[in-house]
Amino acid sequence: GQQVMQIPQYQHVQEGEDFTTYCNSSTTLSNIQWYKQRPGGHPVFLIQLVKSGEVKKQKRLTFQFGEAKKNSSLHITATQTTDVGTYFCAGHYGNKLVFGAGTILRVKS
Amino acid sequence: DGGITQSPKYLFRKEGQNVTLSCEQNLNHDAMYWYRQDPGQGLRLIYYSQIVNDFQKGDIAEGYSVSREKKESFPLTVTSAQKNPTAFYLCASSIRDERRGTQYFGPGTRLLVL
Numbered sequence: 001g002q003q004v005m006q007i008p009q010y011q012h013v014q015e016g017e018d019f020t021t022y023c024n025s026s027t028t029l030s031n032i033q034w035y036k037q038r039p040g041g042h043p044v045f046l047i048q049l050v051k052s053g054e055v056k057k058q059k060r061l062t063f064q065f066g067e068a069k070k071n072s073s074l075h076i077t078a079t080q081t082t083d084v085g086t087y088f089c090a091g092h093y094g095n096k097l098v099f100g101a102g103t104i105l106r107v108k109s
Numbered sequence: 110d111g112g113i114t115q116s117p118k119y120l121f122r123k124e125g126q127n128v129t130l131s132c133e134q135n136l137n138h139d140a141m142y143w144y145r146q147d148p149g150q151g152l153r154l155i156y157y158s159q160i161v162n163d164f165q166k167g168d169i170a171e172g173y174s175v176s177r178e179k180k181e182s183f184p185l186t187v188t189s190a191q192k193n194p195t196a197f198y199l200c201a202s203s204i205r206d207e208r209r210g211t212q213y214f215g216p217g218t219r220l221l222v223l
Contacts, residue, residue, distance in 0.1 A: 006151075033211065042199055042214040043152070088151060090212075095159075097210060099144075101151040 002027060002093045006100030014108050019076040021103035023089035030092040032065055032072045037102070038085040046074075079107050112136065113215035115200050120220045122187065122194060130185045130218045132200030139205035141183035142212065145169060146197040155198075158183055159205055187220060195222050 005024045013019050023032065031050040035043040047056055049065035049072060056063045062075045072091075076083055086102040113134045122128045134141065140159050144152040154167030158177040172191025177183055183202075187194045197219050201212040 009149075035212075042217050043212075045211050045213070048211060092210070095210070097212065099152040104149070 002091070002096065002098050004089060004091045004098050004100040006089055006103055008103055009101065010104045010106075012106040012108065013079050015081060016078050019079050019083070019105055021074050021087050021089075021105075023072045023091070023100050025070045025091050027093065028069050030094065032069075032092070033090045033097070034063060034072075034074055035088045035090060035099075036085050037088065041085075043088060076105075079105070081107050081109050083107055113200060113202055113213055115198075115215035115218050117218060118216070120218055122220060122222050124222070125189045127186055127188050128220070130187070130198055130200075130220070132183045132185065132215060133181055134183075134200075134202045134213075134215075135181060136202055136213060137180075138202035138213070139180070140203045140210065141177070142201040142203075143167075143173070143175065143183070143185045144199045144201065146199060146217075152199065155185065194220055196220060 007022050033048045034046040036046055037043045047063050052069050053067045054065040060077045064073045084107050086104050088102045089100045090097050116131045142157040143155040146152050153169050155173050156167050156175040158164035161177055161180050164175050164177050174186045197217050199217045200215040203210040203212045
């Protein structure tokens with residue numbers, strides 16, 4: 001079945017350092033979405049990428065969708081303590097949304 | 110306020126007992142979903158419904174049942190056949206757009222087995 005592999009599983013950074021999480025699919029995706037889940041909370045939609053090679057920015061967050069539409073990344077510049085949480089990618093295969101296992105981000109102040 | 114509500118926030122189940130988790134949305138979304146989240150893991154799809162009176166099994170449907178009698182409501186029953194029900198259960202909804210479907214999640218229900 002369709003799978004979205006996400007790495008790393010866990011990352012602990014010093015406040016001010018950068019952070020990147022990666023998603024990979026073995027098959028082409030219709031689009032990819034990113035969600036953030038704060039500790040004890042529920043996933044909240046961040047962004048959707050649709051086009052091959054697309055890059056979108058939200059303040060310190062940069063999202064990329066690969067040229068082959070099989071991989072994606074989320075990069076956070078100069079992390080802050082408010083960035084802590086789990087970041088999930090989710091790939092659309094036709095009408096089915098498949099979530100990656102998530103990357104847990106911890107930020108030391 | 111528009112959104113998704115889930116109740117209860119915490120639920121305790123005894124051995125051999127069926128329990129029902131509530132999910133209600135007032136976003137006028139056609140599609141609704143149930144996910145299970147275990148510690149340190151991603152979201153696994155249990156059941157989903159694209160329209161009233163219709164639903165499909167997800168990846169881990171065994172031991173669960175659902176109904177979709179109203180557009181706003183998609184309750185999940187965890188039956189006694191589910192041998193390891195302790196988890197965080199998330200309900201979500203989306204527009205019925207097969208190519209986009211941004212999902213809006215409820216606050217979740219934590220189910221614990223006594």
